[in-house]
Amino acid sequence: MLQIKNLHAGINGVPIVKGVDLQINAGEVHAIMGPNGSGKSTLAKIIAGHPQYAVTQGEILYEVNFKKINVLELEPEERAREGIFMAFQYPVEVPGVSTSVFLRAAFNEICKHQGAEEMDPIEFDEYLRQKIKLLGMDEKFVNRAVNVDFSGGEKKRHEIVQMAVLNPRLAVLDETDSGLDIDSMKIVADGVNKLRRKDNAILVITHYQRLLNYIIPDFVHVLYEGTIVRSAGKELALQVEEQGYDWLAQ
Amino acid sequence: MISQSEKHETLLNRLQEFQRRTKGEFPSWVVDLQKQSFERAAKLGFPTLKDEEWKYTNIQPIVERVYHFPPETKLREVTQLKQYVHSDDINIVLVNGSLAQDLSNLKKLPLGLKILTLQEAFKNNGIELQNIFKKYDIHQEGVFVALTKALAHNGVYIEITDKAIIEKVIHVVHVTSTTDTDIITTPYTMIKIGKSAEATILESYLGFNPEVIYFTNALTDILIHENTTLKYCKAQSECLKSYHIGATRVWQERDSNFLGFSLMVGGEITRNNLDVVLNGKGASAILNGLYCVNGTQLVDNHTLVDHRQPNCTSNQLYKGILNGSSRGVFNGKIFVQPIAQKTNSYQLNKNLLLGKESQVNTKPQLEIEADDVKCTHGATIGQLNEDEIFYLQSRAIAHKDAIRMLSHGFVDDILSTIQNQTICQKLNLLLEPTFAAL
Numbered sequence: 001m002l003q004i005k006n007l008h009a010g011i012n013g014v015p016i017v018k019g020v021d022l023q024i025n026a027g028e029v030h031a032i033m034g035p036n037g038s039g040k041s042t043l044a045k046i047i048a049g050h051p052q053y054a055v056t057q058g059e060i061l062y063e064v065n066f067k068k069i070n071v072l073e074l075e076p077e078e079r080a081r082e083g084i085f086m087a088f089q090y091p092v093e094v095p096g097v098s099t100s101v102f103l104r105a106a107f108n109e110i111c112k113h114q115g116a117e118e119m120d121p122i123e124f125d126e127y128l129r130q131k132i133k134l135l136g137m138d139e140k141f142v143n144r145a146v147n148v149d150f151s152g153g154e155k156k157r158h159e160i161v162q163m164a165v166l167n168p169r170l171a172v173l174d175e176t177d178s179g180l181d182i183d184s185m186k187i188v189a190d191g192v193n194k195l196r197r198k199d200n201a202i203l204v205i206t207h208y209q210r211l212l213n214y215i216i217p218d219f220v221h222v223l224y225e226g227t228i229v230r231s232a233g234k235e236l237a238l239q240v241e242e243q244g245y246d247w248l249a250q
Numbered sequence: 251m252i253s254q255s256e257k258h259e260t261l262l263n264r265l266q267e268f269q270r271r272t273k274g275e276f277p278s279w280v281v282d283l284q285k286q287s288f289e290r291a292a293k294l295g296f297p298t299l300k301d302e303e304w305k306y307t308n309i310q311p312i313v314e315r316v317y318h319f320p321p322e323t324k325l326r327e328v329t330q331l332k333q334y335v336h337s338d339d340i341n342i343v344l345v346n347g348s349l350a351q352d353l354s355n356l357k358k359l360p361l362g363l364k365i366l367t368l369q370e371a372f373k374n375n376g377i378e379l380q381n382i383f384k385k386y387d388i389h390q391e392g393v394f395v396a397l398t399k400a401l402a403h404n405g406v407y408i409e410i411t412d413k414a415i416i417e418k419v420i421h422v423v424h425v426t427s428t429t430d431t432d433i434i435t436t437p438y439t440m441i442k443i444g445k446s447a448e449a450t451i452l453e454s455y456l457g458f459n460p461e462v463i464y465f466t467n468a469l470t471d472i473l474i475h476e477n478t479t480l481k482y483c484k485a486q487s488e489c490l491k492s493y494h495i496g497a498t499r500v501w502q503e504r505d506s507n508f509l510g511f512s513l514m515v516g517g518e519i520t521r522n523n524l525d526v527v528l529n530g531k532g533a534s535a536i537l538n539g540l541y542c543v544n545g546t547q548l549v550d551n552h553t554l555v556d557h558r559q560p561n562c563t564s565n566q567l568y569k570g571i572l573n574g575s576s577r578g579v580f581n582g583k584i585f586v587q588p589i590a591q592k593t594n595s596y597q598l599n600k601n602l603l604l605g606k607e608s609q610v611n612t613k614p615q616l617e618i619e620a621d622d623v624k625c626t627h628g629a630t631i632g633q634l635n636e637d638e639i640f641y642l643q644s645r646a647i648a649h650k651d652a653i654r655m656l657s658h659g660f661v662d663d664i665l666s667t668i669q670n671q672t673i674c675q676k677l678n679l680l681l682e683p684t685f686a687a688l
Contacts, residue, residue, distance in 0.1 A: 048644050051636065080646035092641035096659025105655070106645035113646070145659070162645065 001026045001201050002047075002170055007058035009046050015056070016042045018226035024170070027198045031212055031237060032205045034223035035245045040205045041089055043223070044174040047203075048086035049076030064169055080106070081113035083200075085168030087159035089175040094146035099158075100125055102146045103165050110166060131164040135191045152179040160191045171195070172203045177211035189214030209241035222248050264317065265291070265400055272403060279380065280372045280402065286388050287399035294393040303392070306579045306611040307521055307550040312493045317434035317465055320346035325353065325427045327458035334456070334679060339419040339672060340365075345427055347404030347435045353423075362414025362447070364407075368438055371407035378409065378442055382471050385501050385527070392523075394495045398436040398469040405438035408451070412444035412475075419450050419672045426457045426464050426492070433462070439470040443478050450481040452673050455496070457489035457516070464489070468496035472508075476530065479507040483673050484524075487680040488516035490545070497523040504530030504559075511668050512539035512568075513677050514549045515684050525554040528562040528590075538667050539568040540677075542684040543576040544605070550579035553597075557590040557620075566597040569664045571657055573688060575607030584625060586618040593623040601631045602660050604653065604688065654688050 004022040008015060016039045024030050034040045046053050047060060049071075060071040064082055071079060094102060100121070108118040119127065129139055135157045147155050156176055163171050173192070177185050192215050196202065204215055212220070212234065220236040221228045222245065229248050230236065240248075265288050269281075276284070296313045297304040325331060325345045331353065335341050342365055343353035349367050356365055371379055391399070406422055424437045443449055455466055466488060474480050488494050494517040500508050514520050526535045541549045555564040570578045580599040601610045614627040634656050642652035661681075668674050 048640075050640055075649070076640060076643035077646050077648050077652075080644055086644055088641065088644075092635075092638050094638060094641070094656065094659055096662030097655055102642075102645070102655070105647055105651070109646035109648075166645070 001063055003061040003063075005059050005061070007043075007046070007055065007060065009042065009053050009055045011042070011053055016226055017046065019058070020223070020226070020228055022221065022228065024201045024203060026201055028219065029196065029202045029204065029215065029217045031217035031220045032203065032223050033207070033209070033220060033237060033240055036207070038223045039226040040223050041174050044086055044172045044203075044205050047071065047084065047172055049074065049079050062170070077109070080166075081110050083110075083169035085163055085166055085171045087163060087171065087173045087176050089178065091147050091155040091159055093148045095148050097146050098143050099146050100128055100142045103128060103162060106162075107165055128165060131161050134164055134194065135161045136187045137161060153181065153184040156180055157184065157188055157191075160188050164191065164195055169200045170203070171200070172205065174205045175207060176204070177206055177208065185211060186214060209237040212237045224249055268319075268401055275369070275403075276372055277376060279376060283383060284400050284402055287391070287396045287402075290388055290391060291393050291396035291400055294396065296393060303552070306577070307519070307548060309495075309519065309521070312465060312495070312519060315432055315463070315465070317432050320426075320428060320433045320435060321430065322346070323348035323350070325350060325425060326429075327427060328353070330458050331423070331425060331456070334454070334676060335421065335423055339421045341421050341423060342406050343423045343425065344404065344406065344437060345425055346433070347437055349406070360414075360416055360418070362411040363416050363420070364409040364411075366407045368405035368407055368440065369403060371440070375407060375409070379407065379440060382440055382442065382473050382501075385473070386499065392497070394467055395469055395497050398438050398467050401436040402438050404436060405440070408439070408441045410443040410447050410449050412446060414444065414447045414449075416449040419452055419670065422451065422453045424453070424455045424466065424468065426466060426488070427459070428462055428464060429459065431462050431464070433464040434467065435464070436467045436469075438468075441470070441472040443472075443474050443480055445475045446477040447475075448479045450670055450673070452483045452485065452676065454485045454487070454676070455494060456487055457492055460489050460491065462489065463491045463493075465493045466496070468494070470496075470498040472498065472500045474500065474502045474506040474508060476504045476506060479509070481509045481670055483511040483513070483668065483677070484522070485513045485677055485680055486516055486520060486522065488520075490516060490518060490547070492517050494520045494522075496521070497525070500524070500526040500535070502526065502528050502530060502533040502535065505532040506530065507533070508535040509669070510535065510537045512551065513680060514539070514541040514551065515543070515680055517547065517549070519548045521550045521552070523552045523554070525556070526564065527556045527558060528564065529558050531559045532561045533559070534563040535565070536667070537564065537566040538664055540570070540661055540664050541568070541578060542571040542661070542681060543578065544573040544684065544687050545576060546574070547576045548579075549576070552581045552583075554583040555585070555595065557584070557586045557593045557595065560590055561592045562590065563594040564596070567664060567667070568599045569661055570599075570601045570610065571660065572601065572603050572605060572608035572610060574605040576605060577608065578610040580610070580612040580629070581615065582613075582627065583615040584617070584627070586620050586623050586625065588619045590620050591622045593620060593625070595623070595625040597627040599629040602657065603631060603633050604657065650688070654685055657688055658685065
């Protein structure tokens, strides 16, 4: 589904990602772990298309419905319409725009692009309420401005609500566990697990292993100083938890 | 300051011509008022950028043109008007300054509401009108106020009697409809609301022909008596090549409430003055405003709140969206007189610059002579945050739509302060083209 080949990228001329190769197939859950500053979040943002980062080399190919797409050529919104989703590490507050208006616009854009039927406000509200319940959030969030006056945990849960609403083929979860207490993390993980299917894939980016106790990955990769230094099964996460990252650096 | 320019002379000639032409039409006190105002205007001449009050607003393009009065009063754009003016409201439609009976619905007015053309009121309601005029010292008035008064003939007088509660929106529509260029209209609205009454008034300034240059020099005087609440909104959506200079003067007595809103979207150059005198204990005023401009538009909002009595409150929130190479000016004066203890006054101006070339000059001006008061003010000028735009884009929303949505979000809170659905809908209608162009 997603193929990253020899990706080099940076910000303001400073290289951060230095030759990443990664293959993710439909139905798989991959985890990328790594210390602070290793380039994990940069990688997530590049997949989603953040304009601040410049790709200097390599490519990202995305295969969906038998068509191959060169992701780097697409605008962020075009990537989203093709089914790429990123849950933000720091979700942005959007004052004055209600969650239901915002998400309906997003949902309908994707439907329009994929040839599915769009929803009217009443239909969508009902749909959104279901997803909000799935993540154990209060229905009042539907009418509140996007992420405004949400607690840190609510913002993170709200990202997964959005994932549930938009039903992506590839979801990149950027440090979704940071700032969550254990109960919230379980709810979030439970929500993500419910969204796992054979035809979609999830890339979990995390600093700590604990989230991976709840979202069990098929593959774990360790990113260190901009390159993947080790890839293995889920046991690698435990090893990192016990021994840290230093042994992988050598 | 007396301007020596020839153009100034031309305008004065125009005024003299007006006075010759209308001789005998008005009661003598009106003729006196026009004459005094004329002399005041002639003495002042037009301001330049050297004038503190006009420091950021160059009106040379306005005053260097030679205007004439509209040759006719027929509305060419009836369909367009009807999208905006609905029969559920009490409509007073003035086309090029003259009342259009067929577009207005002034029959069967609710009890306690009187609506007259200014000329009728001059003849029949001289005492009430003079009471309003007396509130203001003619020697303190600015040139454009003096100009409208010197030319006082077109306009409307609205009177709401004591204890009357008018549920429907009273909608005064000033529309300029012309194919001729360089038309001037000087609409003058006078409003008197009695004690313990309630009313909602919307004044709209419209034009539909984007090709013509015209000048609206508007004045509205509002007198609010004790215990009365007035919701008042001025919506300016003139043609993009036109000029609008307007003043609204509000005089409030004890325990009255003024809930004011100004929307400025049209016009090449707009200057809007809103002056509120809190002349009775416990009076409160809300002055909220929104301006959204694009291209080479210039919009200048000046507010003045004069706290003359104790225990009054005033709250101001003005927001602006500036696109293209447009310019915005906000100047908010708050005077607190020595007697006006326990004054509570708040002022905030927030601007969103979307255009690379757009700019804003914002300036609070507080003169506080009482010691037991609470006054705060602030101003912000900002741009949309790249992370905000990216967040929306990552949710499949196109860059352009993201900007639109975030701009909507920026104005949402201020629009929600208008506590009237009908007015809110109309303002949204006027804002539509602005947002479509973002």
